[in-house]
Amino acid sequence: MSEGFSLGVFYTIIRPEEKAILAAAEARGIAVQRIDDGETTFGLEKPAGLPNVVVNRSVSHTRSLYATRFFAHYGVPTVNSPEVTELAGDKILTSLRLAERGIPTPRTIVALSPEAALKAIEQVGYPAVLKPAIGSWGRLMAKVNNVEDAEQILEHKAALTSPLHSVIYVQEYVPKPGRDLRVFVVGDEVVAAMYRRSSDWRTNAARGATTEAADISPELRELSLKAAEAVGGGVLAVDLMEAPSGLVVHEVNPTPEFKALAAATGADVAGRIVDYAVRLGRQ
Amino acid sequence: MTQCPECEAAVENHDKIPGEVFPCTDCGTELEVLKTDPFAVQPAPKEAEDWGE
Numbered sequence: 001m002s003e004g005f006s007l008g009v010f011y012t013i014i015r016p017e018e019k020a021i022l023a024a025a026e027a028r029g030i031a032v033q034r035i036d037d038g039e040t041t042f043g044l045e046k047p048a049g050l051p052n053v054v055v056n057r058s059v060s061h062t063r064s065l066y067a068t069r070f071f072a073h074y075g076v077p078t079v080n081s082p083e084v085t086e087l088a089g090d091k092i093l094t095s096l097r098l099a100e101r102g103i104p105t106p107r108t109i110v111a112l113s114p115e116a117a118l119k120a121i122e123q124v125g126y127p128a129v130l131k132p133a134i135g136s137w138g139r140l141m142a143k144v145n146n147v148e149d150a151e152q153i154l155e156h157k158a159a160l161t162s163p164l165h166s167v168i169y170v171q172e173y174v175p176k177p178g179r180d181l182r183v184f185v186v187g188d189e190v191v192a193a194m195y196r197r198s199s200d201w202r203t204n205a206a207r208g209a210t211t212e213a214a215d216i217s218p219e220l221r222e223l224s225l226k227a228a229e230a231v232g233g234g235v236l237a238v239d240l241m242e243a244p245s246g247l248v249v250h251e252v253n254p255t256p257e258f259k260a261l262a263a264a265t266g267a268d269v270a271g272r273i274v275d276y277a278v279r280l281g282r283q
Numbered sequence: 284m285t286q287c288p289e290c291e292a293a294v295e296n297h298d299k300i301p302g303e304v305f306p307c308t309d310c311g312t313e314l315e316v317l318k319t320d321p322f323a324v325q326p327a328p329k330e331a332e333d334w335g336e
Contacts, residue, residue, distance in 0.1 A: 012334075013315060013327060014302040022300070036302060038328075061333040089335075136335030164332065237336065253336035 006031040007277055008051035008076070010067055012038065012059045016259045020270035021055060028274060037063045042070040053281025054078045055235075055273060057255060061089045061134050064255065079277045080234035080254045088231040088254035091169050092133045101230040103223065104248045106241070107172040114158040117168035121150045127173040134164060136253065138204040143173060174248065176241040179203060181214055183224035183238045184261055184269060186276050190221050192267035194260070205257065211264040219247065227252050235273050237261075285322045287312060296322040 007030050011018050025032045033051045037058040054071050056078050058064045068082035080088070087093045098105040110133075111120040121128045121144060130142045130153060144150045157165050179197040182205075183190055193216045198209040205211060214220075224238040227249045237256030240247050258269040284295050292309035296319060299305065303316045304327045313327035 011302060013304045014300060015304060019300070019303065034302065059334045059336075060331060061335065132332075134333050134335070137330075139330070139335070162332065256336050 005278075005281065006033050006051040007274065007281065008033045008035050008054035008071075009057055010035045010037055010040075010054050010071075010078075011057045012036075012063070015257070017257055017270070018057050020259075020262070021057065021273055024268070024270040024274040027271075028278070030274065030278060037067060040067075042067070044073075046074040050074055050076050051281075052076070053277045055277050056080060056085065059255065061085075064089065077280045077283075079273065079280060080236070081232060084232035084234050084236075085254050088236060088252045090133055091131060091251065092167070094231060094252055095169075097230050098227065098249055098252075101226065103227050103230055104243075104246065106174050106243070106248055106250055109170045111168040111170065113166055114154045114168065117154050117157070117170065118147075118150055120168060120170045122147075124170045124172050126150075129171045129173050131169045131171060132164065133167055133169050136204070136251075138202040138207045141202060143201050171250070173201075174241045174243045174250075176203075176243065179242075180250075181220065181240040181242070181247075182261060183216070183220060183240065184256065184258060184267070185224055185228040185233075185236045185238060186269075186272045187233065188225065188229075189272075190216055190224055191269055191272050192216075192261055192265040193220060193224075194264045196260075205260040211260045213265040223247055223249065235276060285324055287314065288324065288326060294322075294324055 064085050068078045068085045071078045072082050095108045109120040109123050111117040127145045132140045142153050179195045180203045183193040193214040194211045195214045196203040196209040203209045227238045228236045231252050237253040239251040240249050262269045287294050287307040289312040290310035299316045314324040315327040317323040
């Protein structure tokens with residue numbers, strides 16, 4: 001049924017998510033090309049034997065940015081597109097887009113130097129949350145409760161030489177009820193949603209949060225689809241919090257993990273990703 | 284079967300594929316499958332600054 005058609009999986013490491021995608025493709029009789037992001041080279045001329053579509057599962061934002069651009073240059077669509085990868089992979093660009101589309105999101109101020117960051121934190125107010133603009137899994141995030149905390153964290157940031165650390169993304173601390181929501185969107189459909197609970201203020205599954213299926217209310221569905229569409233659409237995990245004012249979107253993830261979500265909800269997330277990619281590759 | 288490069292415990296290939304990461308059942312070190320025939324593993328790559336979802 002899929003003669004001549006192949007699906008590329010661009011990856012850094014094979015986790016249960018990538019294994020599930022490979023298995024879903026195999027179950028559908030679709031040939032797969034595994035493309036290791038650490039071993040591949042990209043020339044300016046289109047190479048022979050490319051797949052018809054590539055599912056980007058690289059965990060590196062930098063590699064994802066360039067690789068999706070090269071695949072686009074070769075005329076091979078990617079899930080997600082280079083534009084979505086760039087936008088959703090950067091919290092600052094995502095916040096801008098969410099605000100432009102009128103999607104409720106926590107109050108956010110960005111400082112372009114550690115020196116300006118204290119002003120940004122004071123503008124947001126205490127407690128505030130500092131996040132790296134790029135990267136995730138709750139890594140290098142800090143909750144700042146007072147000016148002493150802020151000064152210490154910023155001193156550490158100033159000592160780091162990477163320009164990435166000089167950009168300080170400050171967000172209001174949302175007093176969520178010990179949980180947040182993750183909604184998985186594929187195209188124009190919500191595939192599944194789950195709560196992530198943690199005693200830690202960070203509710204990332206990678207930080208050991210426990211998960212359970214969440215009902216998809218019309219409001220949750222509409223807001224999640226709007227957020228996914230705002231960054232360009234595709235395969236996206238929209239993270240939301242239940243703020244006192246209502247639901248707010250705080251992140252849209254372009255290469256989402258879904259092992260915990262699939263286990264909590266029973267949703268065939270990998271299958272939905274493969275079906276979406278195959279449709280894109282056949283267009 | 285091969286050995287964990289950290290603790291030398293036996294590591295078995297149960298349907299693993301190249302690139303797959305998994306923890307050593309003895310010491311917990313994250314390992315990455317280099318190849319399956321013969322089965323060989325190495326410590327998994329360390330999380331980089333731009334890694335995430």
